[in-house]
Amino acid sequence: MTGTTRSLAPLAGAWKQAFHLATDGSGSYGKGLNLARNGAVAQIHTQPGRINAPVAAKKATHQAAIHLPELTAAQWDTLAARLAGDPQAVADLVANRIPATIADSGHAGGISIVPPADSITFSCSCPTGRSHRVCDHSAALGHAVAERLTTTPSTLLGARGMTARALAAHVRDLVDGADPGPLPADTNGTVRAAQLYSLAAHRPPQAPPDLDLDTVSPLTYSDPPLPGPRAQDMTRMIADAAARAQTLLADTATAPHDELADILRILASPDGADRVPAAQHATGIPEATLRAMMIGYRHGGPAGAHATLAATAATTDDLERARQTIHTSRAVGLGTVDIDGDTLTDTTAGVQIRPGPDGRWYPFTLWRADEWRPAPGACDDPAEAFRAARRARAARPLRR
Structure with a gap:
């Protein structure tokens, strides 16, 4: 989830x-x-x-x-x-x-x-x-x-x-042909588009509203015809989109919003794997790296994809503080956490964490040779991110 x-x-x-x-x-x-x-x-x-x-x-x-x-x-x-x-x-x-x-x-x-x-x-x-x-x-x-x-x-x-x-x-068999009702908003008032349209596909057909186009009063109706979302859900989505646009215009967005992130969003969709060759041709990024970035996107959104491609530059002091936090919390096992470029790596355990463009630490596990695969559990706390990497490593044995 x-x-x-x-x-x-x-x-x-x-x-x-x-x-x-x-x-x-x-x-x-x-x-x-x-x-x-x-x-x-x-x-x-x-x-x-x-x-x-x-x-x-x-x-x-x-x-x-x-x-x-x-x-x-x-x-x-x-x-x-x-x-x-x-x-x-x-x-x-x-x-x-x-x-x-x-x-x-x-x-x-x-x-x-x-x-x-x-x-x-x-x-x-x-x-x-x-x-x-x-x-x-x-x-x-x-x-x-x-x-x-x-x-x-x-x-x-x-x-x-x-x-x-x-x-x-x-469950789909039970709701086919029935109206499951409106999708409730999340705690911050937003509605996820993927869920909204998935839910709309299970609503019964609805006749278009009878509109009087000669009137000059504002037009009101309950819901647009299918497959459009319900009016109240659409209102929430519009409000969320407006808030995001305002953030971008004010130049206060923290997550990366760029063409590469949009490409990864498409690739990470259920049918996106078929578009990997075209994405490789368009971006010049190796197919294996794109597939790893797809996993990173699923775990951490655009920032997770960017962290998979490359760690965000961090100062030596920030990396050292993160390493001390990991050791103090006893998140590390018997290995040693080394500062490797802009990453913190325990080669013995086959785990690594990287700083992402959103300020969080992203966990990775060693897949084979020098290939690192993203894992779930990105966190502001480097120790918690390190624990997430160890859990993912334990669940997926090291590939030789």
Whole structure:
């Protein structure tokens, strides 16, 4: 989820509580937390009823798993019906985002995506795990899942028996031919265009308004004909566009607004990958770099794309202060954070953070050779950005 969408932190919090209770006071809970923080959990895989991942500890790698009960078809129907009645949830789903509504069973038809503690079980290839007791490795996996749920709730959806795409299709079937209502504005009063037009596609046909063109009084009507957005949504979008234009005219915009950012915006759209060769020809930027910038744009918008292309110039003092902040916060593991040009890099861990044109720090992970891939979690605090890079590195093993 991006932008001002409601936080999914309650989903991660509910999982932490249930997972903690499921460990039943075992000392492995704390040991697993240390393993997870040190990047011991590799790629997490999800299938119905199961979440598993390789976990490295004491020079050995074990296959840890957490077992969850799948939701029944009736429970998925109840959840989908509740989501179909929420315009924000519908708009999120049709725009390929997971709605924050699922984090609260009170707003999800009473269905809890997080299972009760007594239905969570563990297994592992280690001796303790083979007896289906929680071990350090399966506990580390539980902590890693909690971190992932703040940005990727589909991890838990899949384990409960339905992919995010299947849930979106189920909800779309329920709203086809029905009017889901207006899309509510975000907390700052704006409405996202992608969600607005996705929602409009599911509204029933509407006859054009009967206008008296001979009158001299101002024309008023409820909504324009489809596929146009609703009047109140359009008003909010116009107000937002006017505010952005005023910022640009006053020369106070902080984010980069240029032709390259517009190209990356198009490439980062669902059908944008097909335009990469044309963009490469137009910009002269290698295709591999453009594809990495697409990822950077999805994580951090125009500033994320620019940070992927090159770090914003920073003074030695700023870089040194950021490095000290990372060390003081103990975000770094056993490696050393080096100042490398305008970046802070831990080559041992394969992570890096870069200053972006908007003043934030952007996390990266080593992909292969000297190729760095952007990761989610850009932040004003370099220590938090560094932690985000370590989490992304733990979720994606180093490519050789």
